[in-house]
Amino acid sequence: MGNVITLMEESVLSTHKAEMDTLLTSKGDSQRTQYPYVTGTSVIGIKYKDGILMAADMGGSYGSTIRYKSVERIKQVGKHSLIGASGEISDFQEILKYLDELILHDNMWDDGNSLGPKEVHNYLTRVMYNRRNKFDPLWNSLVIGGVKNGHKYLGSVSMIGVNFEDDHIATGFGNHLARPILREEWREDLSFEEGVKILEKCMRNLLYRDRSAVNKIQIAKITEEGLTVSQPYSLKTFWNFAAFQNPTVGAEGSW
């Protein structure tokens, strides 16, 4: 029969050869995300009387180095939602680009309708799950919160697509250190001041025990009226425990 390849087939083959090579050889695997590089730590979100409160610190760690100290990890999405991210910062920036395009197209319909937090959460869940299916995850844990038409919404998505909504959400270390505090102290009718106090209590706890936490936090508030992100500020900490004054008194030579 012979090797008969038409001119068109040949050009198609050559353009795709490079692409196919990367997928078939082990070089293709290195294109997939294996580990995160610059990461953000916990994000905490709670529902309160008028809407949603979300808190995160401004740290971006490069392994064990706290490399960046002014990373905004809570951002606005459209008119009604907030997104907070922990995990790989560059993947979060890419997610923000996807959301930007999503909101843009939503606005271009110009039909008076706008995507609420539930819709944004659903969209992001699908994005994260699809990337996981391709073995190339966006290495983030996301918190989406907002208010639309009087309905408060707070949800979470992980890097493999696990998603749920609840009255209080935390990612990473927050799940272990903040959630128990929230389970004990959260109420349906928290005022803004009470909500901030509880979030600060959680963030302080994380500061003490999470080595990748930095003492520079932002608290974001979203209500039916709109959104505000606070200026960065620091929490007061207490280190004056007697055992810290003379730490080796019980065992000289130890730490």
Add this chain to the structure above:
Amino acid sequence: MPKEHANWSPYDNNGGTCVAIAGSDYCVIAADTRMSTGYSILTREYSKICKLADKSFMASSGFQADVKALQKVLSSRHLIYQHQHNKQMSCPAMAQLLSNTLYYKRFFPYYAFNVLGGLDSEGKGCVFTYDAVGSYERVGYSAQGSGATLITPFLDNQLKSPSPLLLPAKDAVTPLSETEAVDLVKTCFASATERDIYTGDSVEIIILNANGVRRETEQLRRD
């Protein structure tokens, strides 16, 4: 060049237990509402039960993201069926669809452990039980998920199901009344909650019969 090892797994087990019992003219489908990861509880109020059709309810435990995707695929397939046939899918038809959908991903499975419960075309209760890749059979009752090993022997004892190997084939549907069956399910979950760390918080029970659908919730231990 040696192949690198991924340091993440595309799967996670979010725990939970599902049970379904078929009666002569009803079906009970139940699942706990706890969602966990590792040793942490993510949320105490997550529903694992999905209405696929008027007379088909699916309860699934395992990896939540896969369960959600599976529910979406089946729901949209049912919508297409309704457009094409102008009627609801029967429970046995949905059972076959679920099996095919699961096997379709035989080489990257949905990590979902399912029980499908509903009423067949004669109005009798039917329960179908599945593994992660779609092998299924119609049974009188079934439990799946983290507490299944604790519940199944108890159900075997209480419901005295005839052996599927008997000839002529004996119906496995229980002679218990609807209220007795619901009570039995509550007992199952209360017991499983004691010993299975992934089961607890509350149990959601769906009762399907000729009159329609009823939903009950019962609080379970939260520890």
